Amino acid sequence: MKNKVTIKDVAKYAGVSPSTVSRVLNNYLHIKPDKRQKVEEAIKELNFEPNEIARSLITNKSKTIGLVVDDISNPFFSETSKVIILKARQLGYEILIYDTSGEEDLKKTLKFLLSRNLSGIIVGSVSRYDQNFEELVGESIPVVYFNRKPEKSNFFSVTMDNKKGSKMTISHLIQKGHSRIAFIGGPFEYSTYYDRYLGYYESINEFGLTIDEELILKGKPTNDYIQNFVTRILSKPDRPTAIVASTDQIAITVLDAIEKNNFRVPNDVAVIGFDNIQVSSNPYIGLTTISQQKSKMAELALNTLILLIEKNLKETPEDVVISPKLITRKTT
Amino acid sequence: MKNKVTIKDVAKYAGVSPSTVSRVLNNYLHIKPDKRQKVEEAIKELNFEPNEIARSLITNKSKTIGLVVDDISNPFFSETSKVIILKARQLGYEILIYDTSGEEDLKKTLKFLLSRNLSGIIVGSVSRYDQNFEELVGESIPVVYFNRKPEKSNFFSVTMDNKKGSKMTISHLIQKGHSRIAFIGGPFEYSTYYDRYLGYYESINEFGLTIDEELILKGKPTNDYIQNFVTRILSKPDRPTAIVASTDQIAITVLDAIEKNNFRVPNDVAVIGFDNIQVSSNPYIGLTTISQQKSKMAELALNTLILLIEKNLKETPEDVVISPKLITRKTT
DNA sequence: TTGTATGCGTTATCAA
C-alpha cells in the first residue's frame, strides 16, 4: 500500500480541481458543502494522505519540531522528551530529536537541522554562555529554551526556580536538625547547576550556618569523584550529617558511597537530590528530592512553542519560571 | 542568518548553471576541476546549505529515519535510542522519533509518518502479532526490527537470543545452589518477554527441577502486582531462594519488595534482571543481569538499515541474533 | 562536460 495517491488523483476522482482539494485539506471557508463532501469521500476512498514534504516546501513549515537535548539517555531528558513527543503528535507535529553529547561543532549541525524547515525548536540543554541559537536561528523560526537558558537570551524560556529549590533542601534539612550540610554540584556552565549551587550558598548563609568549602564538590561529578568526596567528608571528625546532590543520579551514587563507608541513610546521613526521576520513587531507593514538575515544564515549553508557531507573532520573550516542589521520601 | 541562499544564488555567484552546482553537491564525476572549485568557493562564501525538503521531494528520500519505540522514558529505549541517534547523524541522517505508548490506532499514525518520505524505519517495539508495518510499509521503504520482532516477518531484524539469556540465568542460579527459582514475566505479546519465559520454562525442566506455577507471574507486571507476588511467594513454607525478573526495572521493584518483607539480598533471596540498564550498574543497586549488549544491537540495526537504504537492494531478509551476556553483581 | 527544461506534490495568486 504505497502512498502514491496525490492531490491530483483525489481531484480527478471527486471531479474538482486540485486547488479545491487543497482548500478542503486546509479547512478553508467558502466551499460549497456538496463539493467539500465529494472531496472528503474521495480522500477516504483513495486513502489519500497529503505529502508533508511537498507541503513543507511551499509553506516553509514542516510540522516538525526539533528537540535538542544534551543526553537522551539521561532519565530527566528521556522522561521530558516523552511528554513533548506525545503532546506534539497530538497537535499534529513530529519530533526530530537531536542529542548534542560530545558535539564539538554545534554550528554546523544546527545548520543541518535548519535545512529541514523545522517549525520550531525546543532546546533542553544550553550552556549559560551559548549564543549559537541566537545567532544561527535568529528570528527565522521560534525557539523555546527549556530547563536551562543562557544568560543572554532573546527567546522564550521555561525553567524551574533552581535557587529556590536549593533553599528548600536546606530549610528541610535544617528543620530535621542538620547543620553540617555538604553539597555536590555539577558543571557550572549550565544554569541549572549554577543556580542550585547559588541557592545552597545563599541559604546556608541566610540560615546563619557557616560555609565550609571542604563540604562542597564543584565540577563535573564522575562516579569516582563522588565516591572519593563522600569518603573524605565522612571521615572528617566534624563530618556532615546531610548531603545535597545536584541531581538524582548523583544522589544515587552518593547513597552507594555512604553505604560503602558503613554509614546508614538516613540515620547517619541524609540525602536529597534534584529532578525526581522515575527510579527515585522506586521504594528501594526512596530518594527525597526536589521535583521540578518536569512534565508540566515540558508541556508548557511545547505549548509556548506551538503558540509561537501558529500565531506567528513575535511577542516579546517571556521567561516562565516554575516553582519547585519538595518530595519527601526515606532518605531524609 | 536566515537560510535563504538557494542553489541559484550559488550558481550565479560561481558563474555556472544551477545543475552544475547540484552536480557538485552530489559528487558527480566529470566536472572540470576549476568549475568545481568555483562552486565550492561560492558555497562556502554564501554559507549555502541545501534544502533537505526540496531534495527530499524529488528523491523520495529524506535523510530521515523513523525510530519507533514503545516508551522512550524506559531506560532500555532511551539508551539504545541514543546510540542510534548519534550514529545516524554521523552518517548524515536525522532521527524522527515515534513513541507509540497508549497508541490505539497505529495505522493512522504510521501513514502520517510515511507521508514524510522517511528513508527507513527502525522498529524497536513490535508485538508478536503486529502486521501493520508489513502491510502499510510493504516494500516502499526499508524496515528493520530491533529488539523485538513479530512472528511473521518479511523484514530484517536484530534481536537478542532471549531464550538463551533465560537459560543463562537459571544455570547461574543453579550453580549458586538455588533450586526454587521464581520468575516474573511481562506481556507475552512481545517476543522478548515471551522468549524469556520460554527459556525459563524449558531450562527449569532441562535441569531436572520442577515447574511450580505458583512461582511464576504472568501478565503486565505493575508495581503493586509485583509487590503482592513477592510477598506471597516469600511467605510460602517452601519459598523460593531466587527470583528472575524479565527486566531490570522489574528487578529493582523486586529488590524493594524483598526488603519490605525483611529478607536480604542476596543471602536470603537472589535476584537477576534483564537489559543491563545504567542504574543497574550503580553500586548501590548492583543488579546481576543479562546484558543484551544493547549498544551493539542498536548499532547493528542502524547499520543494517543504512545498508538497505543506500544499496537500495532488496536482499532476502535476515535475522541477526545477538548472544546474551551474564553480568554478575551483588544481587546473586 | 555543461546548460536548459521539466517535474516532484503541494499551496498561493490571480482571474473568472
Next chain:
DNA sequence: TTGATAACGCATACAA
C-alpha cells in the same frame, strides 16, 4: 466559490 497557473528548491533527462 472555483479553476488555471506559477512557485517552493532541488535533481535529472535531454540536448548541446
